[in-house]
Amino acid sequence: MGSILVHGLGKAYKQYPHRWSRLGEWLLPWRGPRHALKWVLQDISFTLAPGEAVGIIGINGAGKSTLLKLITGTTQPTTGRVTISGRVAALLELGMGFHPDFTGRQNVYMAGQLLGLGVDELNTLMPDIEAFAEIGDYIDQPVRVYSSGMQMRLAFSVATARRPDVLIVDEALSVGDAYFQHKSFERIRAYRQQGTTLLIVSHDRAAMQAICDRAILLDRGRLALQGTPEEVMDYYNALIAEREGSTVAQVRTPEGRVQTTSGNGQATVTAITLENEDGAPMEVVNVGAPVTLKVQVKVHAPLPKLVLGYMIKDRLGQPMYGTNTHHMQQVLENVEAGASIEYRFRFPLNLGAGSYSITTALTSSETHLADNYEWRDLAHLFIVMNMNRREFVGSSWLEPEVEIVR
Template identity: 70%
Template sequence: MGRITVDNLSKAYKQYPTRWSRLAEWTLPFRGARHKLKWVLQDINFEVAPGEAVGLIGINGAGKSTLLKLITGTTQPSTGAVRMTGRVAALLELGMGFHADFSGRQNVYMAGQLLGMSVEEIRALMPDIEAFAEIGDYIDQPVRVYSSGMQMRLAFSVATARRPDILIVDEALSVGDAYFQHKSFERIRQFRKAGTTLLLVSHDKQAIQSVCDRAILLDGGRLARQGAPEQIMDYYNALIAERENDTVRLAAVAGKVQTISGTGEASVANIVLLDAAGNTVEVVDVGSAVTLKITVAVKETIPRMVLGYMIKDRLGQPMYGTNTHLKDMALDDVGAGQQVVYQFHFPMNLGPGSYSIATAIVSTDTHLVNNYEWRDLALVFTVMNMRRPHFEGSAWLDPTIEIQRT
């Protein structure tokens, strides 16, 4: 079983004011250092237990790729250490070191041996590698004629030709088409069920939340936060919107951590789910009529106010979302001190399960322009199937069926 232990890991690069400073430091070492240290990672500590899946997220430049290079040994740390047990397969960069002038088949043999496979083992696995990559006759063409998607297909096929104890995947999968991404994540899920430890770097919220047990957020070269994937992704999205850590607030709601961000000109004062009789409910029957009632308190005058909501499942994946901008019902010139009550009426055509609602008070159709308030886990509720025939899935899409026999 694979285990990853990262202990006080830091990485710094030397920065010289000019190229002559570098030369002077080499030739005249007794004159002292001519460089400054640029720390790209500092004091990183975490452990990935055997069989656990951990997502690594952060904005560009946060240090994700450097951390993976340190973990896989392609870069040496300035301080600290990494310990791993078991067979490791890593897909860090597109092409995984493929030689452009060699054919795909030749590169498979080279890459496979770098992963610790023998020539005989690669030869035995070659039919499976070709079948999974699905690049056809291009397997015998030079890699230089491959598209980025074809390179990714072949690289992933080689890296996962046999189940590793530890699988490390960087953003390489993002260049693939939707079909191959689905196929790749299905293989990752199969490996997970068999006990493979997974470290995944991705900006894909659904990938992190559906595959990973835990998420780690890097910010400015430091480990900013770690926890449940939904909680960390909510915090990460708030950081992207705000770019200012002190505008992001956390609060405990229904046993989960609620993330609140925004400039504060308006705020959700109350949010409830009502049944057809107007009673507040926390448990809703599949297909029943409900009303989402949201009361917004306006603290400062807002030229244009838009309210949106998003229903998410227990993993934080979006089920449905809309806003008053998309419905052509935005409000202009909302004065300070006003309260605005919104009521959204709809049938609860969701499958049984636990759901949450996120709210956004903005000026357009996105919270990246004027984010007055973004509130994750504003409301948590449960859907139960009390009257409908049993069905599977996250949506109630009951069909009318016609059958003809001839």
């Protein structure tokens, strides 16, 4: 089983004011450096235990790909060190190591040997690589005629042809079609169950929370947050909407979960209740019971438009259902400061048994990226129990009528 230890890792590039500075620094070293350092990563430290799966997220330019290159050794660090045990397979840039004028089959042998596989072993694995990649006769065509999706299929098939001790995957999988993404993640899950240590960069919240034990957030080249995938993804979601005057805060609830709140505070949710048909608040709801979600909002500044959205998540933070008043064509316009507004959403709670949370968002449009008045995760918690329905599995209650024809 493999492990990864990253300690004090940093990467900086030299920036010279003009083209002659580099030559002057080389010819006249006693006059001191003539460059400035541009730090891409600074003081990154974390550990992956054997068999652990960790996801890395961050906005573009945060340093994610650079970090993976430092870990795999394709780029040398300016400071710090990386220690890896076990056999490593990495899928970083799309088609890395592929020669465009060679056929897919030839590239499999070249890339496979770079991964430490012998020719005899590649001969044995080749049928499985071809079958998993599913590119047909293109395997004997030059890679330059491949689409990006075909390159990714073949690169992933080679990198995972034999279960590695450590698997490192960048966002290359995002270029594939939905079918192959599903197929790839199924292989990753299978290798995880067999003990492979996984380090993956992805913005797919569902995949991150389904596969990873822990997540790491990079922001401006520094490690901003480590924690469960749910709390890190919630914080990241708030971070990308951060604007001047906005704040992002996290607190731990009495239930032990981390609640993320962000926004500029121009409007806030003051109360949330889930009520039955008689208007009584409930914390435990029967599967399929009709409910009313009541949300009270206070406006603190004049707003040209006000949209309220809500999302129901399961205990792992996976979204079950979400909508907002923009999609429902119920946008409020020219809302005055000091206004108090009550929203009521009525629906049957067709969810499976389990614990759930409600996230609320107050914005000016369909997304919180434009004007984030307030985003609040874990704004309300409730439990669904199966009190009188037939037994079923899953997160949704979709009981059918059955007709059998013989």
